[in-house]
Amino acid sequence: MVDLTTMGQKAKQAAAQVAQLSTGDKNQALIAMAKLLRNRQDEILKANAVDLENAKAMPAKFVDRLKLTDQRIEDMAQGLEHVAQLNDPTAQYDRGWVTLDGLQIMQRRVPLGVIGIIFEARPNVSVDATALTFKSGNVVILRGGKEAIQTNECLVNLLRKALANQQLPMDAVQLITDTSHDSANALMQLNDYLDVLIPRGGQGLIQRVVKTASVPVIETGAGNCHIYLDRHADFEMAKAIVVNAKVQRPSVCNAAEKLLIHQEVATKILPEIAQALVDHGVELRGDERARQIVPLMKPATVEDWDTEYNDLIMAVKVVDSLDEAIAHINRHSTHHSEAIITPELGRGQVFQRRVDSACVYVNASTRFTDGGQFGFGAEIGISTQKLHARGPMGLGQLTTIKYEITGNGQIRK
Incomplete structure (x- = not known):
């Protein structure tokens, strides 16, 4: 040696x-x-x-x-x-x-x-x-x-x-x-x-x-990163951010691995977002409620919620509230990068204060967690x-x- x-x-x-x-x-x-x-x-x-x-x-x-x-x-x-x-x-x-x-x-x-x-x-x-x-x-x-x-x-x-x-x-x-x-x-x-x-x-x-x-x-490094689509989330913004965060470079630590979506908007916007992800080659794994909306998803296992895929795979969960989303993220995240998509900036600020991760975004892709993007140069x-x-x-x-x-x-x- x-x-x-x-x-x-x-x-x-x-x-x-x-x-x-x-x-x-x-x-x-x-x-x-x-x-x-x-x-x-x-x-x-x-x-x-x-x-x-x-x-x-x-x-x-x-x-x-x-x-x-x-x-x-x-x-x-x-x-x-x-x-x-x-x-x-x-x-x-x-x-x-x-x-x-x-x-x-x-x-x-x-x-x-x-x-x-x-x-x-x-x-x-x-x-x-x-x-x-x-x-x-x-x-x-x-x-x-x-x-x-x-x-x-x-x-x-x-x-x-x-x-x-x-x-x-x-x-x-x-x-x-x-x-x-x-x-x-x-x-x-x-x-x-x-x-x-x-x-x-x-x-x-x-x-x-x-x-x-x-x-x-x-x-x-390890990045089990989440994107949460809150109630009233803008559909076009949500779709663009989710697709970017998952597929632009899926092998890196700031790529999104999990998608949480508020039950008030899940039926309306999840099918098109899921189709956009599938069109980019993403394998979707959903909880029971997500699979009722998009049956093509594979069943998500208990292990999925804690897994960093570094691949074209994403797990999807429907939640009842902002509180449930935050609790799920804090329980399963690696505390790297999380994002909320919402037009209600007050709820976005609640998300930023209560989510225990290094970088917490409102209405932006997790892919920006990068020294160069933050103005630090190479990291x-x-x-x-x-x-x-x-x-x-x-x-x-x-x-x-x-x-x-x-x-x-x-x-x-």
Whole structure:
């Protein structure tokens, strides 16, 4: 197995250097990374083709995450350039004050240090994570899944080369090439070197990391997301939002998995919304009342209400009230993203206050839960916990605070 202790030591050394870089140096390096990705696009696609060939037996939703195209490489390059344009959170003080003893206290943003990322079949995570950790003054140790190992190795080698070309520490980004469970477990126990570990992937991976890791973990990702159509919901708006949230990219964590609908409008609008979903290839699974309205639905099981499909599947439930919808969501949600469709904004605000999720929408698709859409640039993940960070995690969420205190000889009496 790879020597993670050595990787950790190199990461710590690089972290001390990266934390002191100027914003200009970091931005220049990110732009150099983007340029190299574009110049070596053929090399990246060739490596990705090997991974795709090895992934033929995988479900289509995983292959979609794994596959790179000219446009997806361009998107990664543009993501690096966009992060270079964002404000540097470590180049600022949050606030300052003088105490009664005459001490000047300044609160400033500082990097977290060495960040570990465990992720599955999305090679773009290698680039996004590098961009955000580097710009915020951190370094990263990446551990991707075996399905994307060729692509990840190619991408990380190019990112490291770009840093070396700028005379900056290559070990600001390292990739664990051993994709065994042993290497993942070892990373979760790298207490002497890792400051925080962030899992990116499905519920199984996230829960394994949360239960196994002895290093601090930021829980991210799993998205059993709901859309609730309230009484008087506008039909055209409801149909457009539900279809977008389910089918635009069903394999991602902010895709809607469940549709709840108020019994006052279910008979009127559910048949057409169901047909629109079916026309896009969605398999519908309904409770008894939903199936009475749309018999083509398969019966929903108890397990369906807690399942994140990441696929063209959606479960549908008819509810009697706003209160029932909220109670169902809070019981079954992964606390990621939920939406209500209603013309009554007061009821929308009740939904936003009472639903216990990181992102709660009124009259908009859950697909907007994304660092780029929120204006954060590329994101490190969507935090579904409440400590330190919640929701899309951009640059600011990869920093902590430090107090700098200056006196002129004060002693405490």
